[in-house]
Amino acid sequence: MFGTYAAVLAVCGASLAIGQAALALCGVQRWSWLAPAVGLALLCATCWGTVRLPGEASALIILLLSVASVAYLWRRLDGGGEVLWTGAPVALLALLATALPFVAEGHFGILGTSFNPDMSQHLLATDRLADGHSSQLLSQGYPLGPHAIVVALHGGLGIGLVQGFTGLTIAVAVLASLTALTAFREEPPQLRIPASLVVGLTYMAASYFAQGSFKETMQALFLLAFVLALRETSTNPAWGQLPLRFVPAALLAMGSVYTYSFPGLIWLIPAAAIWAAIELARNKRASSAGGVGDGGVEDGPRPARSAPPSSATGPAVERSVIWASLLFLVLIAPEISRMIDFQRFETFDPNGPGLGNLFGQISPFEALGIWPSGDFRLSPGDGAVPALGYFLAAAFASVLLAYGTLLCWRRRETALLAGLAAAALAYTAARVGGTPYTAAKAIEIGAPLAALVIVLPLLRRPVAWLYLLLAGGCSLLALANAPVGPGSYSPALAGLRDEVGAGPTLVLVPRKLLAEEHGAPYIAWELRGGRVCIDSADGIEDRPPSGVRFVITKSTSSQPPFPGLRVKRIASTYVLWEVTTPVPGHTPCPLIAVRQARQAPPR
Numbered sequence: 001m002f003g004t005y006a007a008v009l010a011v012c013g014a015s016l017a018i019g020q021a022a023l024a025l026c027g028v029q030r031w032s033w034l035a036p037a038v039g040l041a042l043l044c045a046t047c048w049g050t051v052r053l054p055g056e057a058s059a060l061i062i063l064l065l066s067v068a069s070v071a072y073l074w075r076r077l078d079g080g081g082e083v084l085w086t087g088a089p090v091a092l093l094a095l096l097a098t099a100l101p102f103v104a105e106g107h108f109g110i111l112g113t114s115f116n117p118d119m120s121q122h123l124l125a126t127d128r129l130a131d132g133h134s135s136q137l138l139s140q141g142y143p144l145g146p147h148a149i150v151v152a153l154h155g156g157l158g159i160g161l162v163q164g165f166t167g168l169t170i171a172v173a174v175l176a177s178l179t180a181l182t183a184f185r186e187e188p189p190q191l192r193i194p195a196s197l198v199v200g201l202t203y204m205a206a207s208y209f210a211q212g213s214f215k216e217t218m219q220a221l222f223l224l225a226f227v228l229a230l231r232e233t234s235t236n237p238a239w240g241q242l243p244l245r246f247v248p249a250a251l252l253a254m255g256s257v258y259t260y261s262f263p264g265l266i267w268l269i270p271a272a273a274i275w276a277a278i279e280l281a282r283n284k285r286a287s288s289a290g291g292v293g294d295g296g297v298e299d300g301p302r303p304a305r306s307a308p309p310s311s312a313t314g315p316a317v318e319r320s321v322i323w324a325s326l327l328f329l330v331l332i333a334p335e336i337s338r339m340i341d342f343q344r345f346e347t348f349d350p351n352g353p354g355l356g357n358l359f360g361q362i363s364p365f366e367a368l369g370i371w372p373s374g375d376f377r378l379s380p381g382d383g384a385v386p387a388l389g390y391f392l393a394a395a396f397a398s399v400l401l402a403y404g405t406l407l408c409w410r411r412r413e414t415a416l417l418a419g420l421a422a423a424a425l426a427y428t429a430a431r432v433g434g435t436p437y438t439a440a441k442a443i444e445i446g447a448p449l450a451a452l453v454i455v456l457p458l459l460r461r462p463v464a465w466l467y468l469l470l471a472g473g474c475s476l477l478a479l480a481n482a483p484v485g486p487g488s489y490s491p492a493l494a495g496l497r498d499e500v501g502a503g504p505t506l507v508l509v510p511r512k513l514l515a516e517e518h519g520a521p522y523i524a525w526e527l528r529g530g531r532v533c534i535d536s537a538d539g540i541e542d543r544p545p546s547g548v549r550f551v552i553t554k555s556t557s558s559q560p561p562f563p564g565l566r567v568k569r570i571a572s573t574y575v576l577w578e579v580t581t582p583v584p585g586h587t588p589c590p591l592i593a594v595r596q597a598r599q600a601p602p603r
Contacts, residue, residue, distance in 0.1 A: 001102075001108050003159045003160055003163035003164075003167070004108055004163045004166045004167045004170070005167065005170075006157060006159060006163075006167070007150075007153050007157075007159050007163055007164050007166070007167020007168060007170075007171070008095070008167045008170045008171045008174065010153060010157060010167075011040070011043070011149065011153075011167065011168055011171035011175075012036070012091070012171050012174055012175060013066065014039065014043055014062055014065075014066045015035070015036050015037075015039030015040040015043055015171075015175055016035055016036055016039055016083070017039065017066045017069040017070050017073070018038075018039040018042050018043065018065055018066060018069050019034070019035035019036055019037065019038035019039025019040070019041075019042065020032065020035035020039070020069070020073060020077065021068075021069035021070075021072050021073055022035075022038050022039070022042060022248070022251060023035055023038060023248060024072065024073060024076060024077065025244075026242060026244040026245070026247045026248060027242040027243065027244060027245075028238065028239065028242070028248075029076075029077070029078050029238065030077070030078045030079045030238060031077060031078070031079040031080055031082045031083060032182065032232075033087070033178055033179055033180075033181040033182040033185065034179065034182055034225055034228060034229055034232070034248055036175035036178045036179050036225075037175060037176075037179045037221055037222060037224070037225030037252060037255075038225070038248050038251050038252060038255075040171075040172070040175055040218070040221070040255060041222065041251050041252050041254055041255020041256070041258075042251060042255070043062065043149055044145030044146060044148070044149065044218075044255050044258040044259055045145065045254055045255065045258050045331060046058075046061065046062060046065065047062065047145065047148035047149045047151070047152045048144060048145045048148040048258055049334065050148075050152075051129060051144075051148040051151050051152070052132065055155070056155045056156050058148070058151065058152040058155060058156070059152045059153070059155050059156020059157070060156065062152055062156070063156070086181060086185075086189075086192075087178050087181065089189070089193050090177050090178055090181060090193055090196050090197060090200075091174050091177070091178060093177075093193065093197055094173055094174045094177040094178075094197060094200065094201060095170070095174060097173075097197070097201055097206075097475070097476065097479060098170045098173050098174070098201075098209065098479065100476065100479040100480045100482070101210065101479055101480070101482035101483075101484050102484055104480050104481075104482075105482075105483070105484040105516070106516070107484060107487060107516070107517065108163070108166065108484065108487055109162060109166070109484045109485045109486050109487035109488075109517060110123075110162055110165075110166070110212060110484070110485035110486055110487075110489070110522065111166060111169060111209070111210065111211065111212035111482060111483075111484060111485070112210055112211030112212035112213070112482060112483060112485070113212075113483055113484075113485030113486070113517075113518045113519070113521055113522040114483040114485070114518040114520075114521050115210065115211035115212075115357060115375070115377075115482075115483060116211040116212060116213065116356075116357045117485075117521045117522050117524070117525035118212075118357075118525070119165065119212050119485075119522075120489075120494065120522060120525050120526050121136075121137065122137075122147060122165065123161050123162065123165070123489045123491070124491050124494050125137040125138060125142070125144065125147060126144075126147045126150050126151060126154075126161050126164075126165075127161060127489075127491045128491070129144065129147055129148065129151055130151045130154055130155065130161075139341075140341060140342065140344070141261070141337075141338040141339065141340070141341030141342035141343075141344075142261070142342060143215075143257070143258055143259055143260055143261040143335075143338075143342070145255070145258030145259050146168060146214055146215060146218060146259055149164075149168055150164035150165055150168060151164075153167070153168075160488070160489070161489055162486075162487060162488060162489045165212070165214065166212075168214055169209060169212060169214045169217065172214060172217045172218050172221055173200065173201055173205070173206075173209055173217065174200075175221060176199075176200035176201070176205065176217070176220070176221045176224065176448065177196050177197050177199070177200030177201060178196070178200070179200065179221060179224060179225050179228065180195070180196040180197075180199035180200045180224065180448070180452065181196045182225075182228045182231075182232070183199075183228060183231070183452060183456055184196055184456070184459070187459060191459050191460070194468050194472065195455045195456075195459055195464075195468065197472065198369065198451055198455060198467075198468050198471050198472050198475070199224070199448050199451045199452045199455060200448065201475050201479075202369045202447045202448050202450075202451040202471065202475060203366060203369045203370070203371050203376070203447065203471060203474045203475050203478060204366055204367055204369075204376060204443055204444040204447035205217055205220055205444065205447060205448060205475075206474075206475040206476075206478040206479050207366075207375075207376035207444070207478045208220075208444050209478075209479065209482070210478050210479060210481060210482030210483075211357070211482070213444075215259055215260060216441050216444050216445060217444075218255075218259045218260070219256060219259060219260045219264055219267075219445050220444060220445045220446075220447065220448050221448075222252050222253075222255050222256040222259065222260075222264065222268075223256075223267045223268065223271070223419065223423070223445055223446070223448075223449065224419075224448045224449060224452070225252050226249055226252045226253065226256075226267075226268050226271065226272075226419070227271055227275075227415050227416060227418070227419030227449060228415070229246075229248045229249040229252060230249060230271070230272065230275050230415040230418070230419075231413070231415035231416065232245075232248075233245045233246065234279065234412075234414065234415065242320075243316065243319065243320055243323075244320060244323060244324070245320050246320045246321055246323075246324035247320075247323065247324050247327060249272070249324065250324040250325065250327050250328040250331075251327075251328075251331075252268075253265065253268050253328055254328055254331045254332055256268060257332045257335055257339070258332075258335060261335075261338070261339050261342045262339045262342065262343070266426050266429075267419075267422050267423060267426050267445060267446070268422075270418075270421070270422035270425055270426075271415075271418050271419045271421075271422035271423075272418075274417075274418035274421050274422060275414055275415050275418035275419075278414045278417070278418060279414055282412070282414070355435070355436055355437060356435075356436075356437035356440075357377070358377050358436050358437060358440060359377055359378075359379075360379070360436060361431075361436045361439060362376060362377060362436070362439070362440050362443065363379075363380070363390075363394070364427060364431075364443055365390075365393075365394035365397065365398065366443055366447075367423075367427075367443045367444075367446055367447040367450045368394065368397035368398065368400075368401055368447075368450055368451075368454070369397060369447065369450070369451045369454070369467070369470075369471035369474065369475075370393040370394070370396065370397045370467070370470045370471050370474055371390065371393065371394075371474050372385040372389055372390065372393060372473075372474055372477065373385065373390075373474075373477070373478075374477050374478055374480065374481025375478075375481060376440075376478065393470065396467075396470075397454070397467070397471075400454045400458065400463065400467055401450060401453060401454050403458070404453045404454045404455075404456070404457050404458055405417065405420070405453055407457035407458070408453055408456070408457055411457060413453075413456070413457070416449065416452060416453055416456070417453070419449045420446070420449050420450060420453050423442070423445065423446025423449055423450070424446070426442045426445070426446065427439060427442040427443060427446060429442075430442040451471065454467060455467065455468070483518045484517070484518070485517050485518045485519060485521075485522050486513060486517045486519050486522060487517070490572045490573055490574070491572075492571035492572035492573065492574050493523065493526045493527065493552070493571075493574055494526045494527075495571055496527070496552060496569070496571060496574065496576050497526070497527050497528070497529060497530070499550075499568070499569060499576060500527065500530055500549075500550045500552075500576070501529075501530060502529065502530045502531065503530060503531075503549035503550055504530070504531040504532075504533070504545075504547045504548045504549055504550075504587040504589040505527065505530060505531065505532050505533070505548065505549070505550040505551070505552060505589070506532075506533045506534075506535065506544050506545060506548045506550070506551045506552070506589070507523055507527070507532060507533065507534045507535070507551075507552045507554075508535055508536070508537040508540060508551065508552070508553045508554070508561055509523065509534070509536065509537060509553075509554045510536070510537055510538070510554065511536040511537070511538045513554075514534070514536055515536075519534075520534050524592045525592070527592060528592045528593065529592065529593075530591070530592065531587055531589040531590065531591050531592070532589055532590070532592045533545055533548065533587075533588065533589040533590075537553065537554070537555075537561065540561060540562075542562060542563070543562050543563075543564075543583060544562055544579060544582075544583065545583070545587060545588050545589065546582075546583040546584060546585030546586065546587055546588070547582060547583065547584075547585060547586060547587025547588075547589070548579055548582060548583070548587060548589065549578070549579050549582055550568070550576060550577065550578055550579065551565060551576075551577040551579065552574055552575070552576055552577070553574070553575050553577065554573055554574055555573070555575060560577060561577075562579075564579060564580045564581055565577040565578065565579060565580065566578055566580055
């Protein structure tokens with residue numbers, strides 16, 4: 001627990017300080033709730049750029065940057081007290097919400113092992129990255145910015161890899177809720193706090209948190225912040241005249257690349273293009289009408305404009321776009337060759353793992369936040385709630401989204417609408433030309449924007465409270481249903497995979513690891529590619545199952561669990577035994593395929 005929350009504190013503190021300093025260098029004089037996301041983006045890039053330096057250099061550089069940021073902001077920042085009085089309640093409630101999985105399971109550990117055991121690959125790649133070695137993910141161009149943050153936590157603070165990833169995942173949920181405050185800064189606390197939490201921890205974000213998918217939640221955060229950064233340039237007078245007004249958006253795009261590689265830009269570039277096209281069209285229309293707006297009937301207050309519509313074009317804006325674009329290209333230049341390599345990753349293979357850990361296509365209505373299931377992968381009616389409940393919830397949320405979209409158009413919330421349109425296009429492309437696995441990711445990444453379009457224009461209406469109540473309840477349900485796996489990790493088990501090969505293997509581990517820590521899917525995934533039986537070391541029979549050639553025990557004891565075994569290798573806390581005379585007969589051990597649907601849906 002202490003290591004996990006030390007990681008949360010370190011990531012959040014560094015992100016807030018470094019992000020606000022970057023915004024201040026762009027000319028932003030008041031505290032901005034875009035700082036958490038901008039800071040996390042810079043943290044990804046800095047850790048990845050320094051992770052190969054010897055010793056604890058990466059952690060030391062982040063510490064120096066954080067201290068320098070605080071020193072630079074000291075007495076230069078207006079509204080610094082907002083960090084405490086506005087952000088503290090949101091951060092605290094987000095921390096309490098994300099603690100639900102660990103409270104329900106009674107222990108800390110790897111999130112989502114029985115939902116999605118892929119964390120073992122991330123842990124293995126991070127372990128090798130920390131030791132300066134290569135890995136399959138590294139050689140394939142896989143984006144390792146988040147992994148580099150965990151390496152810095154491990155080297156600088158001595159935080160374990162499991163605790164580092166869990167802490168990073170929690171920190172992203174907290175930072176997303178804080179970032180949502182950007183849209184609600186003018187609202188009273190009783191409105192902005194629940195609204196920010198529901199946007200930052202909307203149902204699909206909570207569901208991906210529950211399965212330990214930190215990359216998708218980070219990409220959703222960067223998309224949300226990118227859209228809000230565009231919104232600030234047209235609705236915040238303090239931003240509208242800044243020469244470097246688009247640099248924060250460029251920094252967020254950079255963070256997306258180091259987290260999600262080139263696919264992250266599939267959302268950001270269309271969002272920026274659609275926003276620019278809408279702004280140019282509306283400003284041209286307003287200019288031709290003599291400076292009068294588009295004449296739509298408003299519902300609710302209109303955001304303050306930074307300047308007359310004609311200021312949205314011109315040399316100053318063009319220079320700002322050019323500077324931001326050049327900065328973005330310079331910052332991602334070291335990653336371009338790896339982005340090219342990543343296009344051959346198996347996720348993009350149409351003949352590859354199309355389902356992943358899913359059971360089929362998931363409904364796009366899940367992006368709207370009201371989905372009464374603890375497991376987002378289930379079809380309507382497969383859980384405790386009848387199918388009619390799902391359809392009514394989807395209909396209610398769809399009506400609110402349509403109405404919210406109309407009100408956003410009337411209020412000139414062009415950035416939000418552009419982001420929502422880009423998310424819809426990304427989902428459509430994934431659904432038509434991709435796989436259910438990629439389509440589900442597209443739904444999750446766009447979900448916070450869908451929630452924001454619903455909540456923001458309706459926040460002062462009673463129907464918004466009903467939405468917040470239902471959506472918040474669904475998010476809490478997803479969090480409470482999250483499985484928490486083993487609290488420790490060693491690459492030794494994965495390292496034995498080559499030695500056992502396809503030979504049937506029996507793995508004997510403590511009963512607690514199987515009964516309480518959801519260890520079976522994790523162990524199976526570590527030894528994928530062969531036939532594997534997994535059993536408790538307590539009360540075992542006097543011989544292994546028929547056909548078993550190897551036995552792995554989680555112990556360094558020289559006492560064999562069965563007669564007729566000889567030590568083949570001792571690796572950390574595991575011992576690999578070879579069966580001298582296998583019991584004849586067909587083995588009952590199932591094949592753990594590299595590409596498989598890893599679990600049937602729970603009922």
